[in-house]
Amino acid sequence: MSERFESWSDVVGLDLKRYGTTADADEIRDTAVAQPLLVGAGLAATAALFGDLSAAPESVDAVAGHSVGELVAAGVAGVLRPEDALALVAERGRAMADAAAQTATGMTAVLGGDRAEVLAAIESHGLTPANDNGSGQIVAAGTLEQLAALAADPPARTRLRPLSVAGAFHTHHMAPAEERVARLAKAISPADPRTRLLSVRDGAVVAGGAEYLDRLVAQISAPVRWDAVTETLAGLGVTALIELPPAGTLTGLAKRALPGVERLAVKTPEDLDRARELVAEHAGTSAPEPEGRS
Numbered sequence: 001m002s003e004r005f006e007s008w009s010d011v012v013g014l015d016l017k018r019y020g021t022t023a024d025a026d027e028i029r030d031t032a033v034a035q036p037l038l039v040g041a042g043l044a045a046t047a048a049l050f051g052d053l054s055a056a057p058e059s060v061d062a063v064a065g066h067s068v069g070e071l072v073a074a075g076v077a078g079v080l081r082p083e084d085a086l087a088l089v090a091e092r093g094r095a096m097a098d099a100a101a102q103t104a105t106g107m108t109a110v111l112g113g114d115r116a117e118v119l120a121a122i123e124s125h126g127l128t129p130a131n132d133n134g135s136g137q138i139v140a141a142g143t144l145e146q147l148a149a150l151a152a153d154p155p156a157r158t159r160l161r162p163l164s165v166a167g168a169f170h171t172h173h174m175a176p177a178e179e180r181v182a183r184l185a186k187a188i189s190p191a192d193p194r195t196r197l198l199s200v201r202d203g204a205v206v207a208g209g210a211e212y213l214d215r216l217v218a219q220i221s222a223p224v225r226w227d228a229v230t231e232t233l234a235g236l237g238v239t240a241l242i243e244l245p246p247a248g249t250l251t252g253l254a255k256r257a258l259p260g261v262e263r264l265a266v267k268t269p270e271d272l273d274r275a276r277e278l279v280a281e282h283a284g285t286s287a288p289e290p291e292g293r294s
Contacts (some may be wrong), residue, residue: 004044006208011083012036012090031100035068035093036086040245041162042072043082045266049242049275053082057194059279062205062236064105064198064229067170068092068237070216079209091184092220095177100167102176107131107141107165108150113158121155130170134227135256141168174221183219196236203228226250231259240265240282242275 005017019028019037028034042065043053050056056063056076065073071089074080080088107130110118115138122129122140127150127154131139140150147162154160167173190209199206199215202225206212230253233241240262243251247265255262262282 008040008082008086011086011293016040022234031097032093038068038246039071039085039089042069043085043242046076049272059283060195061197061283062198062233062238066200066226067224070200070219072244073197074212074216077197079190079197079212084188088181088184089093092177092181095180096169096174097166099174099177103173104144105168105173106144106147107139107163107168108147109159109161109163110138110140110155111159112136113155117155118158121150123261125150128171129223131224132227133253134230135225135253141171167239170219172221178217178220181220185213185217188213196233198229200224200226200229201231203232205232221268234258240278242278
């Protein structure tokens with residue numbers, strides 16, 4: 001594993017081992033550092049869980065990633081080689097950091113309230129529902145002035161929580177970053193998924209590697225629809241969900257959105273044995289792909 005991280009560090013131009021073990025919170029808060037570190041951690045956990053990344057698609061019935069996690073999902077499904085996923089995320093992180101520096105923007109989680117009222121309030125202030133996570137959680141994104149106006153006039157029965165992020169990700173503010181990553185993506189030859197691979201654009205099961213890569217790039221400036229992914233997972237009849245590190249958020253959302261589904265957040269190496277048990281117990285139990293998905 002140490003040799004793998006050294007190789008991956010060369011790809012992204014960062015010391016992933018140091019950033020993942022001894023760096024302080026301020027160092028890894030930088031988008032250009034955080035994104036490669038997240039993808040590296042997810043791919044490493046997958047390799048540790050299955051013994052090798054190439055074995056993962058044969059053992060899972062569906063895979064999805066939230067935001068930058070889509071690059072991990074692409075690696076798990078066999079669409080991208082780890083080196084390609086890391087090259088993309090390194091450029092993605094740098095480009096999004098540069099885009100965020102152009103305008104003072106941010107993101108605020110809106111918790112609770114009536115969904116329609118929340119979306120209407122976000123729109124009325126010129127904001128974007130950048131993450132629709134389901135389970136009563138929608139993240140508004142835009143300029144700091146727009147977010148301040150929302151905070152002064154919040155939707156009824158909601159709690160607002162500003163997020164510690166560098167900018168308004170998954171909005172039009174990230175268009176310059178999308179353009180940069182798209183140029184790099186043209187040099188990559190993706191493979192078709194070897195297991196069901198869900199897109200956070202709309203929850204669709206994507207059958208083609210080229211289409212998924214296009215969607216992944218476009219998602220940089222488009223809202224994340226995790227609520228739609230959750231709906232697809234429910235339709236597939238999933239019985240267990242394993243969240244790769246850094247884990248906890250998505251399994252927390254699934255507690256409400258996917259009742260009865262066994263959940264595991266892999267946070268430490270000690271969680272890997274239980275994850276292997278879940279794979280052995282639940283793999284192959286989901287239903288065929290829902291009609292109308294492609």
